[in-house]
Amino acid sequence: MFWINGLLNSLAFGAILFLLAVGFSLIFGLMRVANLAHGAIFMLGGYIATSMIGFGFLAAVLAAALACAAFGGLVERSLIRRLAGRELAQVLGTLGLAFIIADQCLLVWSGDPIAQPAPALLRGTVEVAGVVFPAYRLALIAIAAIALAAIWLLVERTTLGARIRAAVDDREMARAMGIPVSRLFTTVFCLGAGLAGMGGALAAPVMSVYPGLDAEMLPLALLVVILGGIGSLSGAFVGSLLIGLIYTFGQMLLPDLAYVILFLPMVVVLAARPQGLFGRHMA
Amino acid sequence: MPSEPALSLSGVNAFYGDSHILHDICLELPQGEILALLGRNGAGKTTCMNAIAGLLPRRSGRIAVGRQDISALSPEAICRAGVALVPQGRRMFRSLSVEENLTVARRAAPPAGQRPWTIAQIYDLFPRLQERRANLAGQLSGGEQQMLAIGRALMTAPRVLLMDEPTEGLAPQIVAEVGAIVRNLRAAGLSVILVEQHMAFALGLADQVVVINTGRVVERGAASALRADMSRLEEQLGIH
Numbered sequence: 121m122f123w124i125n126g127l128l129n130s131l132a133f134g135a136i137l138f139l140l141a142v143g144f145s146l147i148f149g150l151m152r153v154a155n156l157a158h159g160a161i162f163m164l165g166g167y168i169a170t171s172m173i174g175f176g177f178l179a180a181v182l183a184a185a186l187a188c189a190a191f192g193g194l195v196e197r198s199l200i201r202r203l204a205g206r207e208l209a210q211v212l213g214t215l216g217l218a219f220i221i222a223d224q225c226l227l228v229w230s231g232d233p234i235a236q237p238a239p240a241l242l243r244g245t246v247e248v249a250g251v252v253f254p255a256y257r258l259a260l261i262a263i264a265a266i267a268l269a270a271i272w273l274l275v276e277r278t279t280l281g282a283r284i285r286a287a288v289d290d291r292e293m294a295r296a297m298g299i300p301v302s303r304l305f306t307t308v309f310c311l312g313a314g315l316a317g318m319g320g321a322l323a324a325p326v327m328s329v330y331p332g333l334d335a336e337m338l339p340l341a342l343l344v345v346i347l348g349g350i351g352s353l354s355g356a357f358v359g360s361l362l363i364g365l366i367y368t369f370g371q372m373l374l375p376d377l378a379y380v381i382l383f384l385p386m387v388v389v390l391a392a393r394p395q396g397l398f399g400r401h402m403a
Numbered sequence: 404m405p406s407e408p409a410l411s412l413s414g415v416n417a418f419y420g421d422s423h424i425l426h427d428i429c430l431e432l433p434q435g436e437i438l439a440l441l442g443r444n445g446a447g448k449t450t451c452m453n454a455i456a457g458l459l460p461r462r463s464g465r466i467a468v469g470r471q472d473i474s475a476l477s478p479e480a481i482c483r484a485g486v487a488l489v490p491q492g493r494r495m496f497r498s499l500s501v502e503e504n505l506t507v508a509r510r511a512a513p514p515a516g517q518r519p520w521t522i523a524q525i526y527d528l529f530p531r532l533q534e535r536r537a538n539l540a541g542q543l544s545g546g547e548q549q550m551l552a553i554g555r556a557l558m559t560a561p562r563v564l565l566m567d568e569p570t571e572g573l574a575p576q577i578v579a580e581v582g583a584i585v586r587n588l589r590a591a592g593l594s595v596i597l598v599e600q601h602m603a604f605a606l607g608l609a610d611q612v613v614v615i616n617t618g619r620v621v622e623r624g625a626a627s628a629l630r631a632d633m634s635r636l637e638e639q640l641g642i643h
Binding site for chain 2 (some may be wrong): 279282283285286288289290292293294295296297298299300301302
């Protein structure tokens with residue numbers, strides 16, 4: 121019982137992490153930008169969803185995703201592209217942006233945690249083979265699986281996705297072949313920010329939304345990407361599940377050492393496979 | 404009335420960082436001809452190709468395709484204007500399949516004067532690529548990669564093809580195949596700049612020859628004239 125529940129919680133948390141980390145990883149892989157505002161966008165999505173819950177849960181999640189996607193596009197056009205190729209400026213710029221977003225959220229939504237009700241349909245439990253599962257957590261896992269499938273189809277089976285992969289392989293050659301890499305960047309940034317916003321909105325019923333959520337989630341996204349490999353979809357998926365498992369069980373079994381246990385696999389992976397489990401060497 | 408050149412460079416300077424690599428390069432590539440750009444190692448041939456393709460941020464002078472000035476354009480816009488690069492070292496999109504390498508470069512509806520290519524037409528030209536369409540580009544042999552690099556460039560519907568050492572590292576039989584393909588492309592109306600170390604190959608194909616040394620044009624003329632006076636060319640290229 122303990123193990124099965126722990127496993128389910130791990131998977132549900134992994135699902136949230138995947139929505140957060142996959143955009144971070146795609147943006148990092150394609151644009152070589154570590155967007156340190158990604159955790160703040162996740163939190164922003166959560167807050168927006170709590171304000172929109174009056175229109176229904178689905179509408180709240182969609183509004184959060186769309187608002188964050190639009191915000192991401194704006195950030196890419198106005199800030200990120202001015203910092204191209206300057207890593208320190210990118211780190212400081214996106215971190216500064218994260219602080220600004222967090223401060224504005226504090227101003228708008230105050231410092232108290234906001235609980236978000238799960239949709240009525242998913243508030244109950246589901247009994248499978250004598251074990252009782254909270255329905256919402258099962259739904260989270262399903263949504264992450266659907267998101268994985270959709271992103272996989274987009275990246276692996278469409279021309280847009282092939283162009284994104286081409287730009288990851290060799291950005292300069294992609295431009296020389298007429299691929300509008302700059303527009304791709306904006307698209308990927310919108311997509312990544314939208315997914316993070318959706319992740320925040322979907323996480324709200326489980327985690328609620330509170331100041332500091334951004335700074336709590338960002339290192340986890342970094343961990344996922346380091347474990348799974350930069351720009352790798354399967355890496356983001358496996359990395360999210362691993363971190364979900366380690367984080368959840370770590371807190372259940374060894375709460376004092378939860379952070380050590382979290383960062384230990386990263387150290388091992390960095391020592392043995394610096395490019396990550398599914399990563400390729402960066403050109 | 405002679406038609407305007409397919410590609411012309413006048414007073415082109417280019418830099419890598421602080422080093423001044425190309426000095427006042429002037430050249431004209433007539434429509435439907437092959438111009439061989441020769442020179443020793445490090446003479447600036449690849450820099451010249453990259454400057455035309457827009458891959459060097461620091462460049463000056465005028466580069467034009469037909470009447471259109473492309474000197475200030477981005478690499479994407481230069482490609483759309485009808486200049487396609489077959490880069491040194493092939494530089495395939497290694498994690499994409501052969502077919503995806505062609506698909507991503509596809510320009511279906513180019514402006515007048517630029518011929519669109521379909522994947523089927525590329526496969527007609529290179530049947531080998533069709534056999535390997537589902538393979539990752541990184542798994543191809545050198546010769547197949549060269550064919551794919553040419554096919555990918557054609558998919559952008561170019562008027563001008565910039566071929567940077569297409570025979571590098573290829574077996575003699577494949578070199579001959581590449582030569583036949585370049586001739587076919589010229590017959591189909593494409594204009595080609597060919598950078599080569601392989602002098603016999605280049606002279607056998609070219610209509611015009613330009614020799615550069617330390618970033619300056621030191622010799623130019625019809626290929627037929629230079630073939631008749633090989634000793635002069637050998638001197639320019641440091642072959643004794």
